Amino acid sequence: MTKDERQQLVVAEPGGTEAFQFLARSVMQRNSFHLYSNPMRLPTGIARGAWLAVVLVAISCADPPHKEMDQAQGAIDAARAAGAEQYAASEYAAATQALKQANDAVTARDYRLALNYALESREQAQNAARTAADTRAKLRGAVERSIAEAKSLIAQARARMDGPSGAQIPRATRRTAQSRLKQLEGELQKADASLQAEKYMDAERLLMGVKQQIQSVVTTISRGSSSQSQRRRT
Numbered sequence: 001m002t003k004d005e006r007q008q009l010v011v012a013e014p015g016g017t018e019a020f021q022f023l024a025r026s027v028m029q030r031n032s033f034h035l036y037s038n039p040m041r042l043p044t045g046i047a048r049g050a051w052l053a054v055v056l057v058a059i060s061c062a063d064p065p066h067k068e069m070d071q072a073q074g075a076i077d078a079a080r081a082a083g084a085e086q087y088a089a090s091e092y093a094a095a096t097q098a099l100k101q102a103n104d105a106v107t108a109r110d111y112r113l114a115l116n117y118a119l120e121s122r123e124q125a126q127n128a129a130r131t132a133a134d135t136r137a138k139l140r141g142a143v144e145r146s147i148a149e150a151k152s153l154i155a156q157a158r159a160r161m162d163g164p165s166g167a168q169i170p171r172a173t174r175r176t177a178q179s180r181l182k183q184l185e186g187e188l189q190k191a192d193a194s195l196q197a198e199k200y201m202d203a204e205r206l207l208m209g210v211k212q213q214i215q216s217v218v219t220t221i222s223r224g225s226s227s228q229s230q231r232r233r234t
Helices: 003-007 018-036 044-060 066-081 089-107 111-162 164-168 171-196 200-207 210-233
Strands: none
Touching (some): 066 111, 089 111, 111 164, 111 200, 171 210, 200 210
């Protein structure tokens, strides 16, 4: 006799009765369940399929991904603090939109979709924070260089007007140049204040064209000095 047959429970009943058939079916059903509930005795493909079905059922019945959604919100808050709204606007918008979709999916009780959106939101927020930090650093460096160059040009213009060659500059040209330089110095002061306040984009807007305008004043001073010198020679 086979091993399974030796393990069957034998009860004395009148031959051919329904009770015996019922008992036989019960024993066979128990043995059948024992066979398929043992993953070591299943073919590999069937075992994997069975476990996948269990996992899918567990996911579909899981609770809302509150932990992942809280992590996404925390990443968004950190990105906002890093200036992502201004310096990484597209990544920040994608993060906030994904978190909104996660909340909508929770409302619809699609918790697997909500989890996907929550993870996407966290990743986008982290990217936004990194992008914002890099952009801020680069922009700060560019603003600092522009302010330094503009101040150097103003110093050169004043040195030319106050130096030995300054006497050769016509008075009207000198007054216009001094007035213009004073105005441009005010623009530089505003840009410097924005730089110190870490408002780099505002500083960049204030500096736009300032260097060219200062260079134009320097050119005007040089031309005025040259023309005055030629008049005296003639």
